[in-house]
Amino acid sequence: MMARSKVGILAVQGAFAEHEAVVRRLGADFKELRQASDLDDGIDRLILPGGESTSQGRILRDLGMLDRIRQLIESGMPVLGTCAGLILLAQSIDQINGDGSTVDEQHNSTWLKTLPVTVRRNAYGRQLGSFHTEAEFAGLGTIPMTFIRAPFITQVGDGVETLAEVDGEVVAVRYKNQLGTSFHPELDDDARIHQMLLSM
Amino acid sequence: MAQNRNELNRQLAQMLKGGVIMDVTTPDQARIAEAAGACAVMALERIPADIRAAGGVSRMSDPKMIKGIQQAVSIPIMAKVRIGHFVEAQILQAIQIDYIDESEVLTPADDTYHIDKTAFGVPFVCGARDLGEALRRIAEGATMIRTKGEPGTGDVVQAVRHMRLINREIAHVASLRDDELFDEAKRLQVPLQLVREVHDSKRLPVVNFAAGGIATPADAALMMQLGAEGVFVGSGIFKSGNPKKRAEAIVKAVANYRDAELIAKLSEDLGEAMVGINADEIELIMEERGK
Numbered sequence: 100m101m102a103r104s105k106v107g108i109l110a111v112q113g114a115f116a117e118h119e120a121v122v123r124r125l126g127a128d129f130k131e132l133r134q135a136s137d138l139d140d141g142i143d144r145l146i147l148p149g150g151e152s153t154s155q156g157r158i159l160r161d162l163g164m165l166d167r168i169r170q171l172i173e174s175g176m177p178v179l180g181t182c183a184g185l186i187l188l189a190q191s192i193d194q195i196n197g198d199g200s201t202v203d204e205q206h207n208s209t210w211l212k213t214l215p216v217t218v219r220r221n222a223y224g225r226q227l228g229s230f231h232t233e234a235e236f237a238g239l240g241t242i243p244m245t246f247i248r249a250p251f252i253t254q255v256g257d258g259v260e261t262l263a264e265v266d267g268e269v270v271a272v273r274y275k276n277q278l279g280t281s282f283h284p285e286l287d288d289d290a291r292i293h294q295m296l297l298s299m
Numbered sequence: 300m301a302q303n304r305n306e307l308n309r310q311l312a313q314m315l316k317g318g319v320i321m322d323v324t325t326p327d328q329a330r331i332a333e334a335a336g337a338c339a340v341m342a343l344e345r346i347p348a349d350i351r352a353a354g355g356v357s358r359m360s361d362p363k364m365i366k367g368i369q370q371a372v373s374i375p376i377m378a379k380v381r382i383g384h385f386v387e388a389q390i391l392q393a394i395q396i397d398y399i400d401e402s403e404v405l406t407p408a409d410d411t412y413h414i415d416k417t418a419f420g421v422p423f424v425c426g427a428r429d430l431g432e433a434l435r436r437i438a439e440g441a442t443m444i445r446t447k448g449e450p451g452t453g454d455v456v457q458a459v460r461h462m463r464l465i466n467r468e469i470a471h472v473a474s475l476r477d478d479e480l481f482d483e484a485k486r487l488q489v490p491l492q493l494v495r496e497v498h499d500s501k502r503l504p505v506v507n508f509a510a511g512g513i514a515t516p517a518d519a520a521l522m523m524q525l526g527a528e529g530v531f532v533g534s535g536i537f538k539s540g541n542p543k544k545r546a547e548a549i550v551k552a553v554a555n556y557r558d559a560e561l562i563a564k565l566s567e568d569l570g571e572a573m574v575g576i577n578a579d580e581i582e583l584i585m586e587e588r589g590k
Contacts, residue, residue, distance in 0.1 A: 111554040112317040112338055133555050149314050150338065151374050157336040158554050220373060226397040227420055229307045247311050248375065286310055
């Protein structure tokens with residue numbers, strides 16, 4: 100029998116408890132990651148949950164967690180980033196703020212930038228643009244998808260596999276050990292994407 | 300469709316958990332809040348301490364001022380309407396606000412009825428002092444609850460009392476036999492279905508934040524340890540000596556609310572906290588508004 104996986108779930112802000120419930124249901128262990136010392140040992144997977152990416156990125160940088168998480172991902176640890184988590188993973192962001200400044204000004208120091216895609220933040224607009232749908236997901240069939248002030252992916256780099264599209268926009272990708280979705284698999288009663296992370 | 304909207308609106312509140320929502324009055328303050336790690340901002344013309352000082356009738360903010368803040372930051376924007384003032388809510392929905400706070404901080408427009416929040420696509424957060432109030436607001440369509448606290452005082456005592464009371468009442472409902480829930484619904488003056496939900500899940504059906512009088516990283520961590528899922532900080536930040544530093548410290552204290560060593564470090568050299576007034580020395584009791 101395989102050793103039980105221990106998933107490190109980033110817990111500085113956002114919907115981490117929902118991911119914990121899914122991981123528990125699948126019979127894996129998890130550990131909440133709230134500061135740098137939590138990253139020292141004992142985890143073999145990572146989940147970066149939904150929430151506010153600017154908030155999470157800022158806390159990660161200030162608490163010295165950003166570089167350490169980047170190292171873990173670059174050394175091959177499987178990671179699932181959902182919504183804000185996908186944004187943290189993305190190498191570039193194409194949003195321009197209302198006042199003309201670009202998110203890239205902050206992006207340089209507060210994002211992981213390990214996943215070669217470009218992500219547009221709040222791509223569906225404000226909360227009135229949030230929606231639920233179902234769509235095909237490569238290898239898994241039809242998957243329920245909940246989008247909350249969600250981003251989508253506008254460009255994929257070399258070697259990035261598109262796993263799902265909704266209305267012609269890319270909403271899920273895989274690149275080596277990194278899985279990113281712009282929707283929230285932790286909010287629907289379907290654990291197949293988490294299962295995919297556990298089998299990576 | 301309406302059911303689906305309500306679910307999506309509850310889920311946005313789930314994304315705010317573990318975060319700090321800050322009152323801001325200008326685009327510059329909004330940028331400071333976002334850079335400090337706020338998960339959302341509350342756009343209003345006057346923060347509660349100033350509303351309290353100014354007296355008079357306090358209303359929804361100028362939509363132009365709210366739009367200025369929408370332009371300045373990318374995080375969700377909330378704004379307040381008077382209790383029962385559904386036209387102020389229609390206006391905020393028209394400018395695509397992310398969350399409406401039907402708030403006792405403003406002067407109530409209706410002394411009997413709250414807004415029928417099920418009639419809106421935009422989500423609502425409402426204040427509550429006890430479980431009955433919380434469930435009545437949820438029955439009306441609120442998808443997020445916060446303690447009422449006593450706004451604008453810098454005195455956390457009411458927020459503590461409300462959070463403890465709500466948790467105690469949830470534990471009580473969870474301890475009841477199924478055949479006792481009918482009477483409990485009558486006692487709380489709420490729909491039976493919501494009492495059943497609390498009984499089975501041992502929690503509120505929506506996210507519950509702390510609000511009112513939170514002024515320091517220690518206050519914020521106190522509320523988190525008491526079971527809040529996040530905090531609103533109103534007057535506490537921009538009424539203090541060093542808003543940027545205090546905002547950053549409160550954000551980190553909420554993310555690591557059990558780590559006393561870290562909170563000790565975060566509490567150093569924050570400058571002057573808002574002076575505050577003791578909640579029992581004030582004449583205008585905002586928490587009494589709307590029941």
